[in-house]
Amino acid sequence: MSIQKLLLCLYPRVWRARYEDEFLVVLSSRPLSLREGIDIIRGAFDAHLHPCFGTIEMPSPEKMRRMYVLLRSSLLTIFCAYVAFILAGLSFQKMTEAAAFQEVARTQDMVGLTFSLVVIGAVVALLAVLVGGVPILFAAIKFALVRRRAGPLIGLAVPVLAFVSFLWSLSLLKVLFHPDSQLLSLGQIALGRGLFLGVLLASSIISAGAICFVVTRSEIPEKFLRFALPPSILATIAMGFMAVATLLWAWACVLVHLNS
Structure with missing residues (x-):
């Protein structure tokens, strides 16, 4: 053959x-x-x-509509993946706050270098998401104002309310489950941390869902979606770069531990 x-x-x-x-x-x-x-x-x-494209006869408007939906869905998928990376990044950042790690990062070049690579990837991904997402956000706001639709505006207010609720919950948890308190048992401390993670996850999921709802319910000009495509690709590459750098960081930490 x-x-x-x-x-x-x-x-x-x-x-x-x-x-x-x-x-x-x-x-x-x-x-x-x-x-x-x-x-x-x-x-x-x-x-x-996409087996139907090019194999099933359909009017040109229908083809354009399907391509538009596909492009929008791809961008939203990347956005949701970025939100997940933010949550993972927060856990990583919290883990590396320990004084022991800071000392290792200063004395061991490989550990410090890989950590810096993770930070660089995070910054690049953030900038890419902002560059691609801000025009879409303004287009959704403009659509809601021009069409006088309250739904998208309410949806955009959800992330703000979720963030405020998260800060309020965080303050409450600090009062109820202060980690320095000698009166708390290990179970109570674990419960406090579990509640913190639960509130963080709930706020993130609700916010991401609200933004996806707004974008899917708004008539975003295709030019904005196409403009966001290169930044979204860059964000995807940056997230992959962060994942590789994190694995290298873990490998470097293991080597330091074995050689100590």
Whole structure:
């Protein structure tokens, strides 16, 4: 079997039934380059994700609508992943506040370097999300004001209210479960920390859900979604970079512990 037919087998059956002849003719007309091979494999992956595109006849407006929904859903997925990374990052930051870690980071170059890489990735991801998300946010506000719809505005107020509620809950938990109090048992301290994590998770989930609701219920111009695509890709790369840097940091800490 030729390489062209092997690549063709990567595509869904419905796609092959429609484009097999044209596909083989084009590939047989010239030598296959590495770049073309990568593009073909990427196209096969996309064809499996969206098998109806290009294989089912549909009006152009419907195709545009589906592409718009797909682009919007992709951006919201990246945003939700970023929120999850924020929660994980807060845990990581809290863990590295200990004086022992600070001392190790100062004396061990590998530990300090990998920690700095995590911070750099976090900053890049934050800037990318802001660059891509702020125009969409303003577009949603403009849509709500022009159309006189209270739903999106209420949805945008939810993250603010959730943040205020989180701060109030945090203050209350500090009073009830002060970690320096000698009267608290280990169980009570664990309960206080569990409640803190619960409030933090609830606030984050509610806020992210509210923003997703606002974006899906607003008519965001496609140009803003396309503008947000490069920053979202950069944010995704930065989050992957942070994950790798965190693993390297853990590996460096293990090496320091073994050599101590």
